Amino acid sequence: MQVAILGCGQLARMMALAGIPMGMRFSFLAEPDEDASPVNGLGPIVTLREGVAVEQLYRELGQPEVMTVEREQIEVARLQPFSELCPVYPPVNALYQCQNRWRQKQMLMSLEVSHTPCVPLREAVDLNTATDRFGFPLVIKHTEEGYDGKAQWRLHNDQDVAAFAQQAQWREVSYLAEPTMNFEREVSFLAARSPQGDIRFYPPTENVHRSGVLLHSVAPAQALPASIAEQAQAGLARIQEHLEYVGMMAMECFVAGDQWWVNELAPRVHNSGHWTMQAGLASQFENHMRAVAGWPLGSTRLQGAAGMLNLLGIPLDQKALLTDDVSLHWYNKSVRPGRKLGHLILQDADVQAVRQRLLALNEKIYGDS
Amino acid sequence: MQVAILGCGQLARMMALAGIPMGMRFSFLAEPDEDASPVNGLGPIVTLREGVAVEQLYRELGQPEVMTVEREQIEVARLQPFSELCPVYPPVNALYQCQNRWRQKQMLMSLEVSHTPCVPLREAVDLNTATDRFGFPLVIKHTEEGYDGKAQWRLHNDQDVAAFAQQAQWREVSYLAEPTMNFEREVSFLAARSPQGDIRFYPPTENVHRSGVLLHSVAPAQALPASIAEQAQAGLARIQEHLEYVGMMAMECFVAGDQWWVNELAPRVHNSGHWTMQAGLASQFENHMRAVAGWPLGSTRLQGAAGMLNLLGIPLDQKALLTDDVSLHWYNKSVRPGRKLGHLILQDADVQAVRQRLLALNEKIYGDS
Numbered sequence: 001m002q003v004a005i006l007g008c009g010q011l012a013r014m015m016a017l018a019g020i021p022m023g024m025r026f027s028f029l030a031e032p033d034e035d036a037s038p039v040n041g042l043g044p045i046v047t048l049r050e051g052v053a054v055e056q057l058y059r060e061l062g063q064p065e066v067m068t069v070e071r072e073q074i075e076v077a078r079l080q081p082f083s084e085l086c087p088v089y090p091p092v093n094a095l096y097q098c099q100n101r102w103r104q105k106q107m108l109m110s111l112e113v114s115h116t117p118c119v120p121l122r123e124a125v126d127l128n129t130a131t132d133r134f135g136f137p138l139v140i141k142h143t144e145e146g147y148d149g150k151a152q153w154r155l156h157n158d159q160d161v162a163a164f165a166q167q168a169q170w171r172e173v174s175y176l177a178e179p180t181m182n183f184e185r186e187v188s189f190l191a192a193r194s195p196q197g198d199i200r201f202y203p204p205t206e207n208v209h210r211s212g213v214l215l216h217s218v219a220p221a222q223a224l225p226a227s228i229a230e231q232a233q234a235g236l237a238r239i240q241e242h243l244e245y246v247g248m249m250a251m252e253c254f255v256a257g258d259q260w261w262v263n264e265l266a267p268r269v270h271n272s273g274h275w276t277m278q279a280g281l282a283s284q285f286e287n288h289m290r291a292v293a294g295w296p297l298g299s300t301r302l303q304g305a306a307g308m309l310n311l312l313g314i315p316l317d318q319k320a321l322l323t324d325d326v327s328l329h330w331y332n333k334s335v336r337p338g339r340k341l342g343h344l345i346l347q348d349a350d351v352q353a354v355r356q357r358l359l360a361l362n363e364k365i366y367g368d369s
Numbered sequence: 370m371q372v373a374i375l376g377c378g379q380l381a382r383m384m385a386l387a388g389i390p391m392g393m394r395f396s397f398l399a400e401p402d403e404d405a406s407p408v409n410g411l412g413p414i415v416t417l418r419e420g421v422a423v424e425q426l427y428r429e430l431g432q433p434e435v436m437t438v439e440r441e442q443i444e445v446a447r448l449q450p451f452s453e454l455c456p457v458y459p460p461v462n463a464l465y466q467c468q469n470r471w472r473q474k475q476m477l478m479s480l481e482v483s484h485t486p487c488v489p490l491r492e493a494v495d496l497n498t499a500t501d502r503f504g505f506p507l508v509i510k511h512t513e514e515g516y517d518g519k520a521q522w523r524l525h526n527d528q529d530v531a532a533f534a535q536q537a538q539w540r541e542v543s544y545l546a547e548p549t550m551n552f553e554r555e556v557s558f559l560a561a562r563s564p565q566g567d568i569r570f571y572p573p574t575e576n577v578h579r580s581g582v583l584l585h586s587v588a589p590a591q592a593l594p595a596s597i598a599e600q601a602q603a604g605l606a607r608i609q610e611h612l613e614y615v616g617m618m619a620m621e622c623f624v625a626g627d628q629w630w631v632n633e634l635a636p637r638v639h640n641s642g643h644w645t646m647q648a649g650l651a652s653q654f655e656n657h658m659r660a661v662a663g664w665p666l667g668s669t670r671l672q673g674a675a676g677m678l679n680l681l682g683i684p685l686d687q688k689a690l691l692t693d694d695v696s697l698h699w700y701n702k703s704v705r706p707g708r709k710l711g712h713l714i715l716q717d718a719d720v721q722a723v724r725q726r727l728l729a730l731n732e733k734i735y736g737d738s
Contacts, residue, residue, distance in 0.1 A: 001687075014390075017386065017389065017390060020386065020410075021383075021386060021697070021698045021699065022687060022691075022697050022698075022699060023685055023687065023697075023699035023701065023711075025410070041389075041394070041411075041412065042410075043410065278647075278649060278650070278651075279649050280647060280648050280649030280650075280672060280673065280675070280716040281647070281649075281716065282647075282694075282696050286696065290687075290691060293687065294688070295687045295688055295691045296688065296691045296692045298691065298694060298695070298696055299694035299695075299696075299715070299716065301694075301716075301717075303649060303672040303673030303716060303717075303718060304649065304672030304673070306649070316392055318370075318391060318392065318659075318662065318664045319663070319664055319665065322391075322659060322664045322665045322667065323665045325651075325667060325668035325670075326667070326668075327651050327655065327667055327668075328390070328391050328392075329390045329391075330390065330391060330392035332392065342392075346668070347649045347650065347668065347670075347672060348670075348672075349672060
């Protein structure tokens with residue numbers, strides 16, 4: 001089966017490496033300025049060019065039987081024409097609904113999925129509504145830009161609000177304002193859905209961030225109230241069914257006691273699911289490819305526990321990284337400070353052992369920072 | 370790191386797919402008539418040509434930092450010159466010692482590793498010695514040819530012996546004669562050894578054959594006496610140390626009660642270790658590549674249990690094969706009856722569950738045969 005992936009980053013790389021063993025062949029669609037080094041050698045790379053017919057690009061991609069994407073920040077108008085030549089999964093409309101935080105929130109409201117409250121900001125005066133309702137510190141998020149904590153602001157007082165209003169670029173709901181949530185931890189729920197409507201949940205995964213970037217994950221999340229797992233998985237299923245979704249989806253949640261709120265949805269494979277790559281089950285990448293190909297989904301049952309540590313701005317040195325019984329996934333990207341360049345995975349009998357080993361690795365690699 | 374693999378079959382394919390995530394790049398050295406489809410798309414394929422200097426082939430291979438092999442049946446004289454340009458692992462001498470059954474047996478004798486007894490056959494008269502010692506049925510194995518039960522004969526009476534002697538091609542120890550062993554099961558021991566001498570054992574694996582070809586494996590082997598595991602692993606370690614071995618090695622053993630005998634050694638990754646590919650540890654392919662690269666070895670600790678079913682002569686149909694929570698590894702080879710074309714892997718909490726699911730899969734795929 002010939003499959004095309006829009007995007008050439010590490011998620012595209014890991015999707016291809018999960019599909020090749022199952023007999024898939026890949027091609028990649030790159031933005032004009034995109035660095036395709038993560039997928040180099042895994043199949044032809046075709047660049048999106050203005051003025052070139054979609055049919056021509058489709059032929060250059062090897063006439064794929066299905067297309068998928070590695071990111072949601074894609075102009076829907078560019079992707080839509082491909083869906084007339086082959087199935088595009090996740091469906092283009094699902095990407096459209098998820099790629100804007102305000103559309104996401106409206107969907108969560110309509111489907112009655114618990115989420116962090118927000119005030120949509122259309123103009124400077126809406127900031128007053130938000131501060132009246134949520135107080136300080138107030139969190140502002142761009143509705144369409146930003147990942148890994150970028151395009152977000154934290155306003156601590158009226159001066160911050162005035163300064164933000166001054167530099168903000170106002171158009172139809174450019175930003176959302178949210179309260180600072182008093183949560184204890186972040187847990188992500190990951191599920192694959194097939195075109196036939198079969199849904200498989202991975203064990204809930206607990207995530208620790210550093211400077212807004214995911215640092216490490218542990219699965220299964222420990223001592224998570226059963227009511228949260230049930231409600232969150234039911235909510236994720238409602239979202240996937242509503243969107244007629246196909247593929248992997250991640251739902252990041254804040255958790256405090258027995259309360260939980262969706263922070264954001266990612267309509268794709270997700271960093272918090274990288275631990276699935278060597279955990280004795282079908283990885284999120286494998287299940288994404290199985291789903292988009294219309295093949296039966298694979299096991300999401302975890303024996304024991306697993307953990308993942310992101311390699312952020314760390315140069316490749318296998319002799320140093322491959323100690324302590326970990327496995328390494330490297331993305332072939334050039335090294336820049338803080339950049340996601342790879343990750344380590346480890347398994348153990350229980351979460352306690354995984355967590356201790358992750359913390360030791362973290363200290364060894366990043367020092368005390 | 371640039372790595373060259375001699376051979377272009379499924380083992381080379383799976384080695385490359387294990388090395389690429391760790392940042393390795395591959396090239397492949399093919400025999401003139403070799404079908405390279407399993408490694409197509411994973412790196413340049415260079416064909417061994419008579420009259421072309423080794424230095425030239427080495428350059429075409431991208432000047433690899435290390436070379437490895439996917440099979441032991443290779444003319445040592447062809448491989449040796451490469452070892453003057455870069456390390457070749459396993460060492461050429463280790464391949465030489467293992468590629469001939471008689472040299473293998475002599476090594477097992479000298480290292481006092483329990484093995485099936487044998488009589489070396491240099492000429493027809495040696496068959497009498499063998500029948501006197503072992504009786505019937507007598508098993509004859511070619512010393513250099515044959516895998517998956519090929520180049521083996523079973524002699525039931527004097528007529529069989531005479532017929533075999535008639536068609537045999539005698540030269541210096543062309544054949545070994547062995548008794549028919551009364552064993553209860555076949556267990557393989559798999560270990561990786563690093564250039565630094567670190568050895569990691571995978572859990573013993575129990576194998577079931579059909580018509581001389583491995584059909585399925587389950588790990589860990591159930592109710593294996595601790596004395597056997599200890600003796601066998603100590604024996605395998607002596608062999609690896611004696612050969613200054615680097616990489617994966619498999620030791621197939623017959624087991625009856627608390628007795629065991631090495632049947633044969635494979636100086637490479639092995640079909641009975643394919644279950645390690647998705648079992649929550651570093652696979653045999655990953656550990657082989659880590660060993661030959663001189664990197665620290667990865668975890669061989671299994672949580673729960675795992676199993677593997679070979680796909681023999683079964684056409685590729687992912688919708689049919691990917692059910693029952695299995696994962697699929699397909700080799701991109703053309704379909705021929707009985708040919709190893711891929712395998713399925715599954716995991717579960719215990720061996721009993723794995724075995725039941727394997728038997729059900731076996732019946733579903735192969736019927737009652």
